[in-house]
Amino acid sequence: MTTTPTSADQRGIADAAVAYAARGWAVFPLHTIRSGRCSCWRDCSHPAKHPITRHGLHDATTDPTAVAGWWARWPWANIAIATGTISGLVVIDIDPDHGGTESLDHLQSLMDSLPVTLTAATGGGGEHRFFTHPGPVAVRNTAGRLPGITESLPGVDLRGDGGYVVAAPSRHASGHAYRWVDPNVVPAPAPTWLRPSPRPVFPAGGRVLVVPHGGGSRYGLAALRREVAEVRAAQVGGRNDRLNRAAFSLGMLAAGGELDRTLVEAELLTAALEIGLPETEARASIRSGLSAGAREPRRRRHA
Ligand SMILES: [Zn+2]
Known part of the structure; x- marks a missing residue:
């Protein structure tokens, strides 16, 4: 069952958007779920995840006044955080519907452990793990793999430069809200295997995980x-x-x-x-x- 956001929820989402901007994360407004449908009211392939403004990602800003203006106009809007150097963030997106949970277990076993970092639970049962951008080199968006790992990781995507993630307390198409697992945790530095590097990565076990060549003739x-x-x-x-x-x-x-x-x-x-x-x-x-x-x-x- 889908619930209609209360005015308290709406105030919460506007405050969160302004707070992210003040923190240096570039944000922009997205459509949401209203009465069980995407607020664009079209037969939409990306419910509650696509931009409201004309230029979408290119409108992203850290200016709190501009952000407050958007949410005054669309108090129900979901929040997108632009990833990449613009916000100093890269985010691993784990989608259980495409095998992300199994891939995350596999990644964990390859790396012995993953760093503790700011994590959001998506309203769809997935996770967003936030890391600081390694800069100054651009980090590409990837799907089903990560830059420093040769093995494919179905359901694990990386949102880097030119990407965005939906942020808490936005509403997922399922009707559930995105939420921070612990909002007091800060993003950890991006691990070596998230950085664009042509060199092999040697994890704790000493096994080489990265083969920069291969994949075809x-x-x-x-x-x-x-x-x-x-x-x-x-x-x-x-x-x-x-x-x-x-x-x-x-x-x-x-x-x-x-x-x-x-x-x-x-x-x-x-x-x-x-x-x-x-x-x-x-x-x-x-x-x-x-x-x-x-x-x-x-x-x-x-x-
Ligand atoms: Zn839509």
């Missing part, structure tokens, strides 16, 4: 880079179609042994999220493209 990897660039450059209206074609073409190469399918999937999903495609839609396009491509295996032709 030189020919396959060149095709992957090309297709990812095409997806990033695709125009609004043609992005999903371009993504599907890229998945098809790379799916043929994966089936021909030129590329690792998991790598293709992760790279395409990362690019899709970066250009703003909704995750569910992007995953579906990638999967259908890869499966269709797999029926026509292709290898590099030798003249």
Whole structure:
């Protein structure tokens, strides 16, 4: 059952937005769930998670006056915190619906332990773990993997530069609120394996976890880079179609042994999220493209 936010909840959310801005975290308003539906009132693929303002993420600010103005206008709005250097934050997003809980256990076993850090429980049963941005190098958004770990981690995404997370006490599509597990904990420094680094990471056990190369033949990897660039450059209206074609073409190469399918999937999903495609839609396009491509295996032709 979905509850309608009370005025007390609404005051809480406005105060929280201003407090985040005062703390140096850039925020902007998102739609919320009202009477069981996304407040955009459309048949929406991203309920309670997409921006209200025209420029969305590009409107994010740490100016408390501007933030107070937004929430005076939309007192019910959910809060987005922009991740990356703008707020000095990177966030690991754990989504149990895509295997995130198992991946987190696996990550924990690889690393012996994970640092204690500011953590939010999402209204959907997941977690956001906040870390300080390692700077000055940009941290890319990733999906199903983390920068310093070669193994795929389904359901574990990284929100870095150009990304955002929904913050407490926003309302999730489920009707439940996001909340801080312990609001007095501060974000820990980003662990080495979250930083963009071409060098191997040696965890406590001494096992090398990072192999910066691999994932396909030189020919396959060149095709992957090309297709990812095409997806990033695709125009609004043609992005999903371009993504599907890229998945098809790379799916043929994966089936021909030129590329690792998991790598293709992760790279395409990362690019899709970066250009703003909704995750569910992007995953579906990638999967259908890869499966269709797999029926026509292709290898590099030798003249
Ligand atoms: Zn909506």
